[in-house]
Amino acid sequence: MTTPGGTGLVRDLTDEQARAALVCKWGLVEPDVLPAWVAEMDYAVAEPIIAALQEAVALGRTGYPAFAAGGRLGEAYAGFAGRQFGHDVDPGRVIATVDVTAGVRLALDVVVPPGPLVMPVPAYSPQLALASMCGRERRDLPVDPEAPRAELDLDRLEHEFARGARVLLLTQPHNPWGRVFTRAELEGVRDVVTRHGGWVVCDEIFAPLPLGEHEHVPYLAVEGTAEHAVGIVAASKAFNIAGLKCAQVVTGSAALHERLASAPMARNDSWSVLGVEGSVAAYTEGDAWLAEVRRTLTARRDEFAALLAAELPLARMRPLEGTYLAWVDLRAYGHDDPAARALEIGRLQISAGHDFHPGLTGHARINIATSADRLAEVVRRLRLSLT
Ligand SMILES: Cc1ncc(COP(=O)(O)O)c(C=O)c1O
Structure with a gap:
């Protein structure tokens, strides 16, 4: 699946493909947990990179x-x-x-x-x-x-x-x-x-x-x-x-x-x-792929802001200008460690804010570099966990 209006260069991984590809992000969580933590994207690697690696290995460039x-x-x-x-x-x-x-x-x-x-x-x-x-x-x-x-x-x-x-x-x-x-x-x-x-x-x-x-x-x-x-x-x-x-x-x-x-x-x-x-x-x-991934992430960013506004209206997020890692203030929902609750209740792995800012409660970092469907599921699971 690709982002509507996209060129098709950036391809979403299926769950099975993501589990095989991303052994940290997807491999370190239980099978029923949706991972939105470590900074990796649920997208297939760009073709020119795969070709270069295949050629290098075939040449014995190891x-x-x-x-x-x-x-x-x-x-x-x-x-x-x-x-x-x-x-x-x-x-x-x-x-x-x-x-x-x-x-x-x-x-x-x-x-x-x-x-x-x-x-x-x-x-x-x-x-x-x-x-x-x-x-x-x-x-x-x-x-x-x-x-x-x-x-x-x-x-x-x-x-x-x-x-x-x-x-x-x-x-x-x-x-x-x-x-x-x-x-x-x-x-x-x-x-x-x-x-x-x-x-x-x-x-x-x-x-x-x-x-x-x-x-x-x-x-x-x-x-x-x-x-x-x-x-x-x-x-x-x-x-x-x-x-x-x-x-x-x-x-x-x-x-x-x-x-x-x-x-x-x-x-x-x-x-x-x-x-x-x-x-x-x-x-x-990689320029064409990069341009497409930036368009994709920009679309995800906008979707994420809209999903949060609709489903978790008390969440606060500053405009995400770069990266694909959203810093979200969830203090209004009254839980010191929203990431722990998200895992326990929603089976969603996000990153605890206090890991990034020692002593700060009620924040989380959420990785939005995924498909539109999974992103909606991230927000659904978060709402389930916090409300
Ligand atoms: C700002 C920043 N620096 C460094 C790293 C880690 O990079 P490396 O694995 O190349 O050390 C990350 C990983 O997410 C990061 O977000």
């Missing part, structure tokens, strides 16, 4: 990847960034790494001097542990749950840098805020950071997935950021290939590139050769 910066992957990403974001990337300055979180760790460990890390919260939950893993204090930059729009609190950011923070972990488009930051917002971040000689490590895993009319601006595409920022990107979320294990670390400065590229091999040698093949295919042959 050894080590080419351990060097740039190469085919650098060319492919630079082409993609130019077409999608108007961002001029030097292909030789694209460094492969196993995944985005590892790229963030690499940047923190190799480039950023010791000192506290500022973490906007709610945050992608596994990354809440990153500061302590990298020997840093974590300073949270929370969004007020009452705020009509999730915004970076630049005054507080300034305050944190003034009292010793060294680096901001900036995720954009933001999971789970659903925000696509504007150029003006990013310039605001740049101004604070440069005033204090700080750093930005930018997780742009969702860069290809702004929705509707929104446009992603890579942080490194903002003037005056090259000397203090490292970007980490991947085709993994937008093309559903996270398991292939290949992300890219991007810099705008020769000196920063040199430091990252000359890190000891034991620090960064785990990306996979099939990840390179899949990413090259996504970046060079």
